[in-house]
Amino acid sequence: MxxxxxxxxxxxxxxxxxxxxxxxxxxxxxxxxxxxxxxxxxxxxxxxxxxxxxxxxxxxxxxxxxxxxxxxxxxxxxxxxxxxxxxxxxxxxxxxxxxxxxxxxxxxxxxxxxxxxxxxxxxxxxxxxxxxxxxxxxxxGLQMIHNDTRAMHVREMTHSHVNPSNIVGREHDKQNIIKLLVQDGHDQCLSVIPIVGMGGLGKTTLAKLVFNDANIDQCFTLKMWACLSNDFELRNVLIKILNSLNPAYEEFKNYEIEQLQNRLRNILQRQKFLLVLDDVWNENIGKWNELKEIIDVGAEGSKVLVTTRSHSTAAIMHTKPFNSYPLERLSEEESFSLFVKLAFEEGEVKKYPQLLEIGKEIVKKCRGTPLAVKTLGSSLFSRVDRIEWESIRDNEIWNLPQNENDILPALEISYDRLPSYLKPCFASFSLFEEDDKISSFMCVNMWEALGFLPPLKEKETIVDVANHFLHDLLSRSFLMDFIDFGDRYYEFKLHDLVRDVAIYVAKGEFQTIYSTSSTIYEHVQHVRFMKNNLLGQALVPTSLKTLIFPNNATNEVFLNDVVSRCKYLRYLDLSYSEYESLPHYIGKLKHLRHLSVAHNEKLKELPNSICGLQNLKTFNFRGCTKLQELPKGIRKLINIRQLSITTKQTYLPKNTIGNMISLEKLKFTSCENFESLFEGVQLSRLRTLEIDDCGNLKSLSSHVVTKLEYLGILNCGKLDMSLGLGNKIPDLCLNSVDFQNLSQLVTLPQWLQGCMNTLHSLRIYDCENLEELPEWLSTGICLKLLDIYNCPKLLSLPENMHHLTTLEHLEVENCPELFKRYLPGVGQEWQKISHIKKVVIKS
Known part of the structure; x- marks a missing residue:
């Protein structure tokens, strides 16, 4: 394929x-x-x-x-x-x-x-x-076809949460599950209800509908969501549950199991909670009992909702009097209703009676599976050629031997209908793991490095093109859990069956190595190793273009061999490795576009030969905390578009980054000796700036902010947040801002008012002295997302919150006064924010 x-x-x-x-x-x-x-x-x-x-x-x-x-x-x-x-x-x-x-x-x-x-x-x-x-x-007997008719089409973007209006045929199931969850647990502190059914039926979608229902919010004081896939190791499960309560994953990854279970038990103690365990495959009752013993400390009526394909899993987890909830296929009528919703523009369906009849026959072949119906319906959106519809109905893939529950033919047909330029992008998803959160930045970096993106048109950026591709894949129902964070940044996941299709079509071109018994394909071009002990087990082809090392990689012989032999590498990822130095020959990889050694905590120096990588677009050495200084010739990388830096230097010489005329995205992390940044430096193309954990940084030149679209300032407790502007309000084009762990922040800096016409997203975390949000925040005409986490002195939101008519998502956590005032339905000031589409208030 x-x-x-x-x-x-x-x-x-x-x-x-x-x-x-x-x-x-x-x-x-x-x-x-x-x-x-x-x-x-x-x-x-x-x-x-x-x-x-x-x-x-x-x-x-x-x-x-x-x-x-x-x-x-x-x-x-x-x-x-x-x-x-x-x-x-x-x-x-x-x-x-x-x-x-x-x-x-x-x-x-x-x-x-x-x-x-x-x-x-x-x-x-x-x-x-x-x-x-x-x-x-x-x-x-091949004919010459000069035009690919599988054109791109893009629908309206979806919201990050599941939209009930886009779901067909599950309202009855939703109400049944809610009844089970809110009813008495019959003296059991913890009751478990599994939703069981084949892949693609919509178990996760149903669980989301339930999870986000207002009745559930009123019934449970605490809600958690953990997607487990094939991972039921106790430590990892505990981290995922804790992470759903507190998004700061870094806080938990170094904990021992004893610390994790104590932390979770303290949180759950005497709370009436709902825990969703999504996509569970574990059939080992001992592992389940081990987890259950830890979480069985909540108040009476606490529930666990499980989604699984395995009846054996459901059997060992469910608790009486609740049985498993078997999720059935959609009826033909429901399937057809879903198909029509996705295949036709609103109000256009009656114009095409012939297509409707063909559509009914296509829907029958999907056998009531929502995922199959969605992908095929989406692939036909705005396509009105009868022959095209008949070609799907009569495709010979339907005639191949299938299991009763097999929906891969429908997904494969949807893949076949992708425009040719989208197919390698889709195939690259095969390198990601089940349940991975895939970011748009990952896609941009990989697709650009591998040449999957077309030449840019006037005023177009690489990010624009890559995101346009992602929107098209989303509109065809290949992506799920799609979240828009602003600043043209998205995260999404793949349904595991969609990932199976990606692996199938990528075979021979992309390969993930899981074990020593894996044979590397002779002409494979893109390889990811999953474990350190696999490095050096086989000779990789010299034609390799992508190589992703596993975490904790240490095999220097293998690294030296690859760098010296694979001269056509475009994408090299050594993140979280344990190398003290890199081979000098790395400077010979003149085709290299992406190089990451991020979070390599043993790396002490970068060879100066790296500065000869004239094609390098992305260079990431963020989190390399032992790196003493940058290579002296780094200013020669004037083709760099993204740069992520950690260094022990006390300052950056003006010409270090000032000559990087293509630089669009810049991150500084753990540069603990910096006291000032950007004095006398002009970066005309810079659009994204993140400064994290620069504890001695005191000043940031204000001119750098004027053209930014994203600004993140995190863990910089000495930084003058006025940027020397005082009460001046410059014209800004920021659309996304993150502030985190800034003890000096009592109110928002005045200069931020300069982007009230462009700001889409504002996130404020761990600002312990923040006392107010200024009234001018309510003048934001584009603000869609506002997150406030762990700001205990913040007493209220702006009086005119109701003026924020574009605000779709408000999340407040660990802000005691805000919790009292704005708790949905019952808080004394709830009405100020009741117009917002999604409100999450957690104590």
């Missing part, structure tokens, strides 16, 4: 070959005509691939042909990337004067004549191979 990614590879290569930078470099090197021939032949091959992708290859000969194309494309991509490197080097020399001539001397590793000869020879070889595979395309 990885062959389905070839169309996207062809499109990416054709786009690169047509770029002005490669065209110009090819003229200089003298191979322009040869590269144009490569592009033309690739256009022909792509036309065959579009037909092969839609027909599905069944013959072994066709599969062999596709594998040949994959190898040619991979080699061609490396050659074209060489040209992009050369084009970038020349651009830096031509546009940045004497400084860049120094850069050029530093980073140029090629003798011009030798480079020209090598390129000419390699391009000739690629053209010969391409011509052969293009000629072979006619042998398989």
């Amino acid at each position: 990885a062959e389905s990614l070839l169309v996207a590879a062809a499109e990416s290569l054709i786009g690169k070959l047509a770029s002005a930078a490669v065209q110009q470099a090819s003229l200089v090197v003298g191979v322009h005509r040869d590269l144009q021939r490569m592009k033309d032949t690739m256009d022909l091959v792509k036309a065959f691939l579009l037909d092969a992708d839609q027909k599905k290859p069944h013959s072994n000969a066709l599969r062999v042909w596709l594998r040949q194309i994959k190898r040619v494309f991979s080699d061609a991509d490396n050659i074209v990337d060489d040209f992009e490197c050369e084009a970038l080097r020349r651009h830096l020399v031509n546009t940045h004067g004497s400084f860049s001539r120094k850069v050029s001397r530093f980073i140029s590793t090629s003798n011009p004549l030798m480079f020209r000869l090598r390129m000419a020879h390699e391009i000739k070889d690629i053209n010969e191979r391409l011509t052969k595979v293009a000629a072979d395309g006619h042998m398989f």
Whole structure:
């Protein structure tokens, strides 16, 4: 199935070959005509691939042909990337004067004549191979299709919580579950009710509907949600439950089990609580009893709601008089109603009676499974070609042998209908684990590094394009639990069946190594190792483009081998490793776009050769607390877009980051010796700034804030929050602000009033001396999210909170006075915030 990614590879290569930078470099090197021939032949091959992708290859000969194309494309991509490197080097020399001539001397590793000869020879070889595979395309009866009709479509964005109006056929189930939860527990302190059913039926969605219902809020003083998937190890379960009560995960990850269970028992003691354990697979009754003994300390009427596919799990966990709640399939009528809601624009359905009849037949094949109905309905949204609908109804995938509960055919058809440029992005999800929270920033970094994103249009950013892709995948129902945090930052999860599809389609291209018995595919390009002891077990292919190391990696021999052999790496992640130094050869990885050594607490220095990585877009050495200083040549990384820094230096020289003309996102973490930042430094493209745990920082130059879209100031107790502006209110374009653990904060700084026309998200955590939120906060015309956590001196919210008509999410926790005043339904000032769509008030 990885062959389905070839169309996207062809499109990416054709786009690169047509770029002005490669065209110009090819003229200089003298191979322009040869590269144009490569592009033309690739256009022909792509036309065959579009037909092969839609027909599905069944013959072994066709599969062999596709594998040949994959190898040619991979080699061609490396050659074209060489040209992009050369084009970038020349651009830096031509546009940045004497400084860049120094850069050029530093980073140029090629003798011009030798480079020209090598390129000419390699391009000739690629053209010969391409011509052969293009000629072979006619042998398989493939037609030439020049346009991919699977266009992008994007719906309105959903809210972070489940929207009951988007759920069909579960109201009766919801009311039944609520009745079970609120009824007397018959003298049992802890009652357990499992919702059991096959994958894709909507067990988690149903649990969310129940969890967010107002009746549940009134019945239980404490609510917790923990998604367990395949992980029922006691320590991890306790951390997940505690983390649902307090989002500061870092607080618990170093606790021993004894500390964890004591902390949780103290919280639950005599509280009437509801705990949801989502996606449980454990069938070991001993493990369940161990957990139950710890949490069985709440008040009478406390309940545990479990979702599981396993009847054995349900049997060992449920408590009498409550039995398991079996979740049934949707009826055909309910399925069709859901399908219509997703496939048609509102008010358009009556225009297409023929499509409705075809839709009924498609829905029958989904056999009452909401996930199957949603993905297929979403894939047909705004598509009104009858032939297109019939092709789904008559797809031969439905005829393949299936288990009774198998919904993968429906999901695979939905995948097939993705535009070619979305397929490699979707396949990359196979590298993430079950229940991982995937951030949009992860996607941006990976997709940019691997060349999955198209060339930018005018005024477009990489983040814009990547988020547009994510919105399209969301609109097709491939993503769930999608949360918008503002600042163009999102988090989401994958349903495990959707992840199964990603693993299936990515086979041979992306691979996660779980055990020593795993065989690394011969031509795999993207690899993630899950455990430290797997490093060095097998020789990785030299064509590798992505390599993600496991936490606590220590095998220096393997690291040295990879860095010296895999010269085409684009994405290298060594986060949470335990290396004291990095190989000098790392500076030879001229194709590298993303490098992370974040939270490598043993790393003492970075080799200066890193400063020769002219293509590097993202460099993260945040949390490297033993790092004494930055490499002296780091200013030469003028192509960097994101930089995350930890250092023991007392200051940053002006030219350290001042020369980074492409810098958009900058983070400082644990730079404990800094006293001031950004004096005399201009960063015209900087849009995101986060300063965390810089305990001696006293001043921050105000000019840096004026163009920011996101500002986070965390654990900087000595920082003058007025930024030297006094009562001045500058024009700002901030749309997201985080303040955390700022003991000097008594009220919000006056300058923040300058972004009341743009601010979407404001989060204030652990500001123990905060006494008021100024009345001007209620003038925010865009504010959607307001979170306030652990601000015990804060007595009230602004008087005119009702003016915040755009506010959708208000969460207040561990603010005793606010808890009394604004408790939903009963607080004396509840009416001020009753218009807000989602309100969470916790003691």
